[in-house]
Amino acid sequence: MKNPWDSHGESVYSERITLGHVTRCTRVRQSRTFIVGESILTTRGLTKIYNGIAVVDQLDLDIPAGICFGLLGPNGAGKTTTIEMLEGILKPDGGEIYYQGAPVGTGFYQKVGIQFQHTALPDFLKVSDVLNLFSRFYDAPLPRDELIAWCSLEDLLDRDHRKLSGGQKQRLLLALALMNDPDLLFLDEPTTGLDPQARRNFWELVRSVRSRGKTVLLTTHYMDEAEQLCDQIAVLDKGTIIAEGAPRALLNQHFHGALIRIPVGNFQGDLPEFFAHAELQGDFLQLQATEVDSTLGELMQAGIPLTGLQVESANLDDLFLKLTGHELRGE
Numbered sequence: 001m002k003n004p005w006d007s008h009g010e011s012v013y014s015e016r017i018t019l020g021h022v023t024r025c026t027r028v029r030q031s032r033t034f035i036v037g038e039s040i041l042t043t044r045g046l047t048k049i050y051n052g053i054a055v056v057d058q059l060d061l062d063i064p065a066g067i068c069f070g071l072l073g074p075n076g077a078g079k080t081t082t083i084e085m086l087e088g089i090l091k092p093d094g095g096e097i098y099y100q101g102a103p104v105g106t107g108f109y110q111k112v113g114i115q116f117q118h119t120a121l122p123d124f125l126k127v128s129d130v131l132n133l134f135s136r137f138y139d140a141p142l143p144r145d146e147l148i149a150w151c152s153l154e155d156l157l158d159r160d161h162r163k164l165s166g167g168q169k170q171r172l173l174l175a176l177a178l179m180n181d182p183d184l185l186f187l188d189e190p191t192t193g194l195d196p197q198a199r200r201n202f203w204e205l206v207r208s209v210r211s212r213g214k215t216v217l218l219t220t221h222y223m224d225e226a227e228q229l230c231d232q233i234a235v236l237d238k239g240t241i242i243a244e245g246a247p248r249a250l251l252n253q254h255f256h257g258a259l260i261r262i263p264v265g266n267f268q269g270d271l272p273e274f275f276a277h278a279e280l281q282g283d284f285l286q287l288q289a290t291e292v293d294s295t296l297g298e299l300m301q302a303g304i305p306l307t308g309l310q311v312e313s314a315n316l317d318d319l320f321l322k323l324t325g326h327e328l329r330g331e
């Protein structure tokens, strides 16, 4: 398999390059040049087989540096298997993984941070003890106070880690994953089971990680999470990628316009002609409009009140349904 960086001479990237509205900054790491926006992690033909079935099937991923990249898919799509192969926990049955252009080696694991879906911490330790314990694993851990402030752990230091709430536990696990100040952070379904407020707090933390120039690779089956956090997504189904790109661009590519819903009570007399194809859904008439502005203009011209009007754009759940014919969260 060809190394995807073979054709890139280092001198090509040794300056600041502006492409369209994207400015790529370069920084030198040892002998290589590291480019924000270029792939930090790449897979070619990544495959995992269980019981004769490829649950991850010839996956080609290109994850640009400095972004939040989401791997999405329903239960059993192959997200965890993929991320675990990338993290080095599972051995692939085929394919290659490259980090900054070179096949991953042992040094890779010093440079990445991993927040697992489930992490068993030693019993009877306080949060501060857990931080101390993990800081000993690294030659140059982040300053303790910085990490504590970053993950808002100040008020929890004396607490037994088993007594933390779901959101507090995830903040502690994130602090452990950030301990070595990694360039690349893996988050495997980090907000599963958290209440809405804790999820939002965690999203803020993820944004702060990204704003420090780090790359985040996140798996999730929460579509709102992907839409909120991810610059790019790859949608997996049965171990293969069925769609890839920026969430908004993917939605624009597959859906035009929006769903307009108006309370039935707003209509007095006959329906206007342009509303003839509207469907009755409960107390609303709904219409898929390709030109939202002009449809709203026509409604106003026809003197129909817009009170209670709803305009709904397609979301990633709709996209998944369109691409696969089944719901994203369907078991």
Ligand SMILES: Nc1ncnc2c1ncn2[C@@H]1O[C@H](COP(=O)(O)OP(=O)(O)OP(=O)(O)O)[C@@H](O)[C@H]1O
Binding pocket: 050, 051, 055, 073, 074, 075, 076, 077, 078, 079, 080, 081, 082, 221
């Ligand atoms: N150790 C294993 N032995 C056999 N099959 C496995 C093993 N681990 C995973 N699988 C199967 O591989 C497929 C992909 O599983 P994986 O956990 O990667 O999916 P996922 O997208 O992460 O799902 P979830 O959202 O439920 O975590 C599933 O069909 C699963 O049953």
